[in-house]
Amino acid sequence: MDLGLTPVQAVACCSPLSREPMSGEVAEQVSVVLKALGDPVRLRLMSLVASHEGGEACVCDLNDAFDLSQPTISHHLKLLHEVGLLEREKRGVWVYYRARTEALGNLAAMIGGTAK
Amino acid sequence: MDLGLTPVQAVACCSPLSREPMSGEVAEQVSVVLKALGDPVRLRLMSLVASHEGGEACVCDLNDAFDLSQPTISHHLKLLHEVGLLEREKRGVWVYYRARTEALGNLAAMIGGTAK
């Protein structure tokens, strides 16, 4: 059963790619996170949020950065949130998304790391 | 025109996600690499090759690690090769794939890095 664990938590506790062959189960989880980043719009969204002052950004700001419909941006943000790469906080009418930098760090270590 | 540049080379010369908003053009290139890793089979293939002794692995070894047809594995290897994550070398009847560790390092820096 699902205990509310996000795919990024699977990334947190796995060896680097070059360390040992990744198991099928782990690969299944990790690939979900990489697939979330494997889209130009979501990649820009992550970068926009992560590089924004205060480490967070309002959806209204994000919508303006793209030539896409509001539901489409909302869809991408939801996906990034579900895999655990973005935190969501509602303040009044606005919704702010914050990048989980430690999740990005774990992912980076998993891809390029050499230590255990 | 295409000068033979692989998507991983676009990753090599771009700032970290958290440093500044990624442009649409760069995101388009980088997402290709992440999409290549965003598949459980290809993720395991990269890990198998990267963690293999000598940093390379024969296709025959890789085929046996999966419950998939040989054409399917060949397809995934070709994709990883095209984006620049795997090097390909034919020696006799066998084909050996080698992981581009510096490409993995650049990708990791792009995701989790903080410096310019």
Add this chain to the structure above:
DNA sequence: GGTAAATATTTACACCCATCGATGTCTATG
């Protein structure tokens, strides 16, 4: 309570993609 703004959800659709069977290519060997 009514209205407007911000964001999410639903529904539908066109397109991409992982997979496999069949076949092709290349190399070594007898």
Add this chain to the structure above:
DNA sequence: CATAGACATCGATGGGTGTAAATATTTACC
């Protein structure tokens, strides 16, 4: 040259996915 093995390519197909229009939900404010 014929055969066998290793690997790639082709064609087809079923499931996944990005997108938008329409609609719903939530919040603030008059």
